[in-house]
Amino acid sequence: MMEAQGEKIREVARRLLEQDRVDVVIGFEKGSLPLRASPVFVRTVAETHRLIWDCFCENNLARYLTRIDDHRVAIVAKGCDSRAIVALMAERQIPRERLTIIGVPCQRMVDRRKAAAAVHGEILAARCQDSNLDVEGRDFRRSLPRDAFLYLSCRLCTHRNPVIHDVLIGDPVEESTLNEPPSLRLERCSDHQRWAVFSQTVSSCVRCFACRQACPMCYCQECFVDASTPSWIGRGTDPSDIQMWHIVRAFHMAGRCVACGACERACPMEIDLFTMLEKLNRDVKELFAFEAGISADTTPPLGTHDPDDPGDFIL
Amino acid sequence: MIPVEKTIENPYLPMPATVERTFIETADRMIKTVELSLARSKDQAHFHFVPGQFCQISVFGKGEAPFGIASSPTETGPLRFTVNKAGVVTTAIHHLEIGDAVGLRGPLGHGYPIDRFEGKNIVIVSGGFAFTTQRALVAMMLDQNNRSRFGEITVIYGARTPGLLLYRDELRTWEQRDDLKTYLTVDQRDDTWGGLEGFVPDIVVQVAPSSANACAIVCGPPIMIRLTFPRLVQLGFGPDHIYTSLERRMKCGIGKCGRCNLGHLYVCKEGPVFSYARLQTLPRED
Amino acid sequence: MTMKKIRKEDLKRRVEDLLETWQVFAPVWKEGMVEITEIDDPATMSLDGPPPRIPPKRLFFPQSEVLFHYAKDTRGVEIDSDPEVARRRVVLGVKPCDAHALSLLDCVFNGDRYQDPYYLKRREQTVVVALGCDEPALTCFCSSMESGPFSRKGADVFLTDIGAAYVVEVLTPKGHQLFEPSRLEDASPENLEKAKEREEAAQKTISSHVERAGLVDKLDEMAESVLWKYIHEKCIGCGVCTFLCPTCHCFDMVDEGDEAVGQRVRNWDSCQFPLYTLETSGRNPRPSGRERLRQRVMHKFNYFVKSFGQPACVGCGRCIIHCPVNLDVRRVIEAIWTAQ
Numbered sequence: 001m002m003e004a005q006g007e008k009i010r011e012v013a014r015r016l017l018e019q020d021r022v023d024v025v026i027g028f029e030k031g032s033l034p035l036r037a038s039p040v041f042v043r044t045v046a047e048t049h050r051l052i053w054d055c056f057c058e059n060n061l062a063r064y065l066t067r068i069d070d071h072r073v074a075i076v077a078k079g080c081d082s083r084a085i086v087a088l089m090a091e092r093q094i095p096r097e098r099l100t101i102i103g104v105p106c107q108r109m110v111d112r113r114k115a116a117a118a119v120h121g122e123i124l125a126a127r128c129q130d131s132n133l134d135v136e137g138r139d140f141r142r143s144l145p146r147d148a149f150l151y152l153s154c155r156l157c158t159h160r161n162p163v164i165h166d167v168l169i170g171d172p173v174e175e176s177t178l179n180e181p182p183s184l185r186l187e188r189c190s191d192h193q194r195w196a197v198f199s200q201t202v203s204s205c206v207r208c209f210a211c212r213q214a215c216p217m218c219y220c221q222e223c224f225v226d227a228s229t230p231s232w233i234g235r236g237t238d239p240s241d242i243q244m245w246h247i248v249r250a251f252h253m254a255g256r257c258v259a260c261g262a263c264e265r266a267c268p269m270e271i272d273l274f275t276m277l278e279k280l281n282r283d284v285k286e287l288f289a290f291e292a293g294i295s296a297d298t299t300p301p302l303g304t305h306d307p308d309d310p311g312d313f314i315l
Numbered sequence: 316m317i318p319v320e321k322t323i324e325n326p327y328l329p330m331p332a333t334v335e336r337t338f339i340e341t342a343d344r345m346i347k348t349v350e351l352s353l354a355r356s357k358d359q360a361h362f363h364f365v366p367g368q369f370c371q372i373s374v375f376g377k378g379e380a381p382f383g384i385a386s387s388p389t390e391t392g393p394l395r396f397t398v399n400k401a402g403v404v405t406t407a408i409h410h411l412e413i414g415d416a417v418g419l420r421g422p423l424g425h426g427y428p429i430d431r432f433e434g435k436n437i438v439i440v441s442g443g444f445a446f447t448t449q450r451a452l453v454a455m456m457l458d459q460n461n462r463s464r465f466g467e468i469t470v471i472y473g474a475r476t477p478g479l480l481l482y483r484d485e486l487r488t489w490e491q492r493d494d495l496k497t498y499l500t501v502d503q504r505d506d507t508w509g510g511l512e513g514f515v516p517d518i519v520v521q522v523a524p525s526s527a528n529a530c531a532i533v534c535g536p537p538i539m540i541r542l543t544f545p546r547l548v549q550l551g552f553g554p555d556h557i558y559t560s561l562e563r564r565m566k567c568g569i570g571k572c573g574r575c576n577l578g579h580l581y582v583c584k585e586g587p588v589f590s591y592a593r594l595q596t597l598p599r600e601d
Numbered sequence: 602m603t604m605k606k607i608r609k610e611d612l613k614r615r616v617e618d619l620l621e622t623w624q625v626f627a628p629v630w631k632e633g634m635v636e637i638t639e640i641d642d643p644a645t646m647s648l649d650g651p652p653p654r655i656p657p658k659r660l661f662f663p664q665s666e667v668l669f670h671y672a673k674d675t676r677g678v679e680i681d682s683d684p685e686v687a688r689r690r691v692v693l694g695v696k697p698c699d700a701h702a703l704s705l706l707d708c709v710f711n712g713d714r715y716q717d718p719y720y721l722k723r724r725e726q727t728v729v730v731a732l733g734c735d736e737p738a739l740t741c742f743c744s745s746m747e748s749g750p751f752s753r754k755g756a757d758v759f760l761t762d763i764g765a766a767y768v769v770e771v772l773t774p775k776g777h778q779l780f781e782p783s784r785l786e787d788a789s790p791e792n793l794e795k796a797k798e799r800e801e802a803a804q805k806t807i808s809s810h811v812e813r814a815g816l817v818d819k820l821d822e823m824a825e826s827v828l829w830k831y832i833h834e835k836c837i838g839c840g841v842c843t844f845l846c847p848t849c850h851c852f853d854m855v856d857e858g859d860e861a862v863g864q865r866v867r868n869w870d871s872c873q874f875p876l877y878t879l880e881t882s883g884r885n886p887r888p889s890g891r892e893r894l895r896q897r898v899m900h901k902f903n904y905f906v907k908s909f910g911q912p913a914c915v916g917c918g919r920c921i922i923h924c925p926v927n928l929d930v931r932r933v934i935e936a937i938w939t940a941q
Binding site: 031032033034036037038039040041059063064113117121122124204206207208209210212213214226231234235236237238262265266268269270 | 632633634654655664665736738739740831834835837838839840841843844845853855857866868869870871874876921922923925926927928929931932
């Protein structure tokens with residue numbers, strides 16, 4: 001099915017470029033490593049052959065939309081990516097009229113690190129089939145069940161189908177109901193235990209800001225960590241600075257995060273960034289009946305004030 | 316690996332220094348001169364510099380920033396720095412009071428190539444508050460022990476308005492001297508101004524200093540430098556006879572933190588003085 | 602130099618002895634990835650695993666370190682700094698690419714005009730024991746970068762795994778502090794044959810090559826090329842490549858504390874961050890990702906070569922593996938070569 005989707009994406013891209021309806025198609029091409037695909041910017045019909053679709057197309061391409069200037073852009077968007085597009089529209093960051101959204105019902109993405117850890121030796125080649133992930137190394141060849149090697153964010157995903165699209169690539173897929181969210185386990189812990197889990201989780205952070213840069217919703221011209229007057233937090237590896245970075249970023253995401261998992265996928269230290277965001281998303285849903293990136297007309301709850309806000313949790 | 320000396324000097328440690336004098340230079344109060352003396356006599360004894368070099372001034376708790384040395388090595392007394400209030404460190408410097416303790420690292424970088432200036436006519440072209448190290452150079456050349464080593468000295472210096480010129484009292488004395496020619500200009504005159512009016516690059520064309528046996532040193536905002544270089548070339552100055560001093564965001568000041576490079580050269584270490592000829596071989600980074 | 606050998610159990614015993622007075626660092630598995638960390642038990646060492654996520658440059662150039670403390674009052678200011686390293690240190694199981702990287706960092710921190718005492722004292726006090734890399738990955742292109750899976754550069758001692766033992770080459774006087782060669786068994790001709798086989802096999806495994814002959818000139822030609830706009834396009838501007846790179850050395854300096862008491866700290870910084878070159882006036886000589894990515898590539902393959910005669914890249918592949926968007930520096934160099 002993914003092969004067919006890839007073919008359809010190429011066909012759509014060709015048509016859009018031939019008819020001069022867009023200046024660039026942002027999609028994915030084959031990566032330079034097994035288990036990778038890589039964002040690609042296609043501007044000519046001749047280049048459209050580069051576009052692919054597989055279970056390694058893990059990036060949220062919407063993060064490029066806040067710097068498209070005045071170009072007309074077509075963008076390949078999975079369910080979560082399309083939510084990011086909607087969330088950016090709700091925040092008036094991108095012009096709908098210059099976007100052609102190539103929505104792709106998502107088969108869910110493979111966690112390349114999990115796959116690599118499941119075998120002994122380097123994976124030299126990998127192919128994603130619909131229900132299997134075939135991997136090959138110097139002395140092994142295995143067919144892994146794809147469903148056991150998905151990203152956490154994909155396992156929990158309830159929006160695999162794009163919430164907005166101009167073209168839909170393939171048939172819609174069945175949405176799964178929300179599995180037990182990982183943060184529930186944390187809710188059952190005491191404050192001390194939660195702090196211990198959090199501080200331990202982020203302790204290996206190297207302040208590379210890949211999480212921030214990969215996130216489509218982190219588009220501030222000046223991030224708070226770069227401010228010097230005042231200097232809000234230090235830029236080193238003092239644990240309190242690392243903890244503050246993650247806490248503040250998570251709170252800046254509350255009500256805005258579309259649960260795409262781009263942050264955890266980008267993190268070179270494999271920090272579980274997703275669970276704390278998942279928790280905040282659930283809190284926002286509970287408190288404000290709001291989920292980011294579903295409707296472009298609703299302002300995010302933490303960016304607005306309404307006298308009828310359910311404020312019973314405020315003292 | 317090169318064997319390490321038993322005691323390496325630590326180039327990151329500031330020398331303690333004291334604020335001796337502060338003086339507001341400009342009418343908008345944005346530019347202030349501070350004069351600092353090194354607190355320890357051994358530091359004073361070892362501090363030898365060439366005009367064009369800079370120091371990193373530390374305001375402890377706020378940070379450190381680079382400033383060209385505006386005093387001449389021929390002048391005894393504290394080191395002069397002229398600071399534009401723009402950010403955290405410069406604002407802190409503006410708030411310094413006489414007697415405050417600060418830190419100083421330097422002299423850093425390479426200064427003007429005085430050996431190449433020997434026997435030559437020197438043309439100084441300057442704009443705004445970039446004038447600092449050029450003032451140091453002129454003061455050094457005018458010193459009675461040095462004057463005969465150099466030919467004619469021409470200074471073309473301009474600012475947006477008269478109130479923004481630095482060292483106005485001293486400039487007035489220079490205008491009275493007969494061993495240098497001083498052309499002061501402003502973009503916008505006012506009632507007090509009796510001098511030239513016009514942008515510095517245009518005044519350069521107007522004054523048309525001779526390029527015969529001459530070197531030019533151009534400092535100022537990037538746009539001024541970009542416009543002045545070709546005009547000097549047109550007047551006959553070869554790019555290897557035109558010098559400038561560059562500015563970049565700096566931290567270590569000693570070519571290790573990596574940020575101020577222009578190609579393979581560090582503005583803090585191989586610079587900040589570069590010839591136009593050299594710049595033409597380096598990447599263009601506007 | 603006679604080649605020596607040490608049985609693996611004897612190396613463990615040597616480590617146990619060392620632990621009494623030395624600090625011992627070695628690769629260990631931690632939460633699914635290899636990390637070089639201080640150990641107190643040689644059984645935790647994992648010498649034949651993949652390279653550590655963060656290279657051992659961290660032991661010499663930590664991500665955050667205090668340059669000095671200051672204390673100011675009405676009488677003046679006192680500045681207090683102590684870059685001394687109390688105990689001798691040994692780091693075992695360093696991949697040859699990472700060891701070579703240290704010799705590149707030496708060029709930067711041990712300059713003729715200025716020397717960095719923080720880095721250099723640590724270097725002086727640390728014995729680097731490299732271990733020949735038997736399993737280069739798809740992303741390893743060390744052989745193209747004047748290094749290789751069995752490169753001896755940067756190491757004080759070089760070990761080759763021959764099964765139950767290591768062949769030992771003590772390369773520097775510092776290496777003698779760790780292994781006095783006269784107290785080690787000589788390696789037999791069979792041992793040496795085995796070691797040679799391992800080395801040759803590893804070199805043959807390197808499948809990734811980068812063409813470097815003439816690259817400096819080609820990059821000079823391409824400096825203003827429009828190609829950089831296309832190359833940088835998918836870069837998201839994070840610092841993964843620079844922070845995981847064994848030769849990247851850029852840092853920031855900040856004061857922490859208040860005007861009376863505090864410290865000046867240095868932290869790793871990245872040329873990929875816009876703030877890196879941003880001037881207080883707002884002017885930025887590298888205003889977009891295009892200039893910043895170009896700076897990184899030029900620095901590694903052109904500027905450093907002009908300054909020190911060798912590239913500032915050891916072909917370890919970390920930037921390729923961990924780049925969130927799979928921006929592959931080898932592809933960048935290929936594009937440079939094939940561009941008009």
